[in-house]
Amino acid sequence: MSASSRARSFDVAAAQYAANRPSYPPGLFDRVEESAGRRLAGARVADVGAGTGIATTLLRERGAEVIAVEPGEAMAAAFRRALPDVPIVRGDGNALPLAEASRDLIVYAQSWQWTDPGRSVPEALRVLRPDGALAIWWNTTAFDVPWLREQHNRIAHHCGVKPRSAVRPNDGDATRLAGLTGLRVARRLVRWSRTVSLDTHLANIGSRSAFLVLDEADRHAFLADERERLGEAFPDEWVEETYVVDLLVAARP
Template sequence: MAARSRAQSFDLAAVQYAAARPSYPAELLDRVEDFAGSPLAGARVADVGAGTGIATALLRERGADVIAVEPGGAMAGELHRVLPDVPVVRGDGNTLPLAATSCDLVTYAQSWQWTDPARSVPEALRVLRPGGALAIWWNTTAFDVPWIREQHARIAHHCGVRAHSAARPSDADAVRLAGLTGLRVTRRQLRWSRTVSLDVHLANIGSRSAFLVLTAADREAFFAAERERLAAVFPGGAVEETYVVDLLVALRP
């Protein structure tokens, strides 16, 4: 139930999510094309757990024919506002509202963790045409950046969640943890960064589910203290956020 509450919490901050969340580097979609063995231009793509359309927009820019799948009403509404020409269907990765063998590519940007791989993997394979690809990716923590590592620990402590290990899983472990064992999987990690205002940075981390399920008082207490800390680290008010995108691409037999 706790996981479900967190997964559903994004509807509380759809506009904030769209405005503050990071996108992804251009190289990411280059690698998706390489590992899938086909271009995105003209491909039929289902972007699942599409949220406000951050990855959907990038796929469209590459010429893909995209359909967005999103369970949250407010998130889907924000996606439609930003990308009015993209079809949006309500649903989630465990039960895709899509026909069998209807897609060349199924993508999960920042959303695979909200699925049950025992259900979502067979669903993705059902929807993919033979030779199609499933691509999942996340912006993950750059633990080698001291202030980011320290902030990660503060967030975990305040929100009562388990802090992630600084050690990244091996390729075999990443495939196992994603539930993709038995498929032909390629993995790549890509480092990138963006510079944003302190306000946008705080809005970004505030749009995470771990904060959205807290009371308003708990959120306000954390962000007041965090603003003071980061103002000392970034006196000019510009925050460089560094990410490591973890990409896994699995091919349908």
Template sequence: MSAGSRARSFDVAAARYEAARPSYPPALFDAIEQLMGRPLAGVRVADVGAGTGIATRLLRERGAEVIAVEPGGAMAAELRRVLPDVPLVRGDGNALPLADSSCELLTYAQSWQWTDTGRSVPEALRVLRPGGLLAIWWNTTAFDVPWIRAQHERIAYHCGIPARSPVRPDDHEAVRLAGLDGLEVTRRRIRWRRRVTLDTHLANIGSRSALLVLGEDSSRAFLAEERRILAQAFPAEVVEEVYVVDLLVAARP
């Protein structure tokens, strides 16, 4: 299954994505402001691969002047529904529909991995003003939480993909994997958590691309079994999800 096919899979679950996916902690945006050396208020930002606007909304709440860039039709429609006043253009990080030196900050929340870094890095540098920042981040799995690690392994087995190593890459490896070699990059890791109902947790899991590409019947059966397992561990049907946001910020020379 190609990365493009997995990226396009989100369009079939746009409403579920908006309703169930985790947001991001205030400390993430505090870190970005610290690295910028100024508040986000008034900063010209393009949120690329914006999806349904989860990060777009938080950037706007900080006072940033945000334009959303999203390739998926259903995801873009959901963003327009929840954020009707935010400018939105269709496109992706490999060919940004933005003018040269037009942004002070480019953000990629959960979306950098869907780009071809041989194209997306030069595009980011083209669109950023001198001294501007490229910020990419992911809510990553807190593998030190036993039930979360066990669920990750069940998902990987069901989807026929390798389970991720519980050992996180060091800073040099993280920069290499992100295709940002040669740039000045700063890394921050921010741990946070949220408490949600079991239904919301399962909807969140079901909105992941690895499950979406398997089709509705396969996902339904897997999620039914997950409900059975988790209802035993969480009889009140309230789950505490734990995340580590992995943030990489690169400066344009």
């Protein structure tokens, strides 16, 4: 399954995505400000791959002036319902529909992996002002939590993808993986957690691209098994999801 097909898969589950995906902790935006060397309040920000507006909402709460860029029709529609007063344009990071030198900050929340860095890095530099910055982040699995590590491995096996190593990459590897070689890059890790119902936890899993491209019966079978397994481990049917936000902030040297 190609990366582009997986990226487009979110459109079939926009409502599920909006209702169940995790948000981000306040400390993440503190680290963005520190690494970018500017406050978010008053900053002109583009949220690329904005989805249903999870990151946009938090950026606006920090006082940023945000425009969203989203390729998916259903995701963009959900965004407009949630944030009717925020401008959103259709497009992606490989060809940003934004003017040259028009943004102080460009952010990719959970979406950089769907771009071609050979195209998306030059596009970001085109749209950024001379003193602007690019912020990329992902909510990643806290591998030191045994049940989450074990679940991650089950999901990877079921979906036919390679499990991530429990040993995180070093800063140099992370920079190369992000396609940002040649820029001044700061990396920060922000740990946080949320407690959710088992239903929400399973719906969150089911909204991931690796699941959305599977046959519906296959998805349902895995989630039914996972419900039974976790129901035994968490009889009150509440689970604590622990995340480590992996943040990269890149600026011109």
